[in-house]
Amino acid sequence: MKYNREAIIEKNITLSFEFEQYIHEHPEVLEQLPDGAEVVLLPKDDPELYRINLAAAQKARQVKDNASVVYVEIESGLIIG
Numbered sequence: 001m002k003y004n005r006e007a008i009i010e011k012n013i014t015l016s017f018e019f020e021q022y023i024h025e026h027p028e029v030l031e032q033l034p035d036g037a038e039v040v041l042l043p044k045d046d047p048e049l050y051r052i053n054l055a056a057a058q059k060a061r062q063v064k065d066n067a068s069v070v071y072v073e074i075e076s077g078l079i080i081g
Contacts, residue, residue: 003048011049015041015074037068044075 003011019041023029033039040057042050054071061069 003052008049008052012041015043019072033070034068037070040069040071042071042073044073
C-alpha cells in the first residue's frame with residue numbers, strides 16, 4: 001500500500017501517542033534514551049510505514065552528523081526494542 005503525506009502524518013501521530021502512553025506507564029524507558037535523541041518509531045505490523053520512517057530517519061541522520069538516533073520497533077501496540 002502506498003501512503004500519501006496525510007496518511008503518513010496521521011499514522012505517525014497515532015504511533016507517537018501510543019509511544020507516549022507507553023512512556024507514561026514505563027518511565028524507566030526514558031532513562032535509556034540519550035539526551036536530545038531522535039526517536040524513530042518503526043511499526044512492524046506496517047512494513048510500508050516502517051520503510052518510510054526508516055528512510056526519513058536515515059536522511060535526517062545524514063544532515064545531522066552527530067545526532068543520536070533511537071529506533072523503536074512497535075509490534076501490535078507493544079514496544080519491542
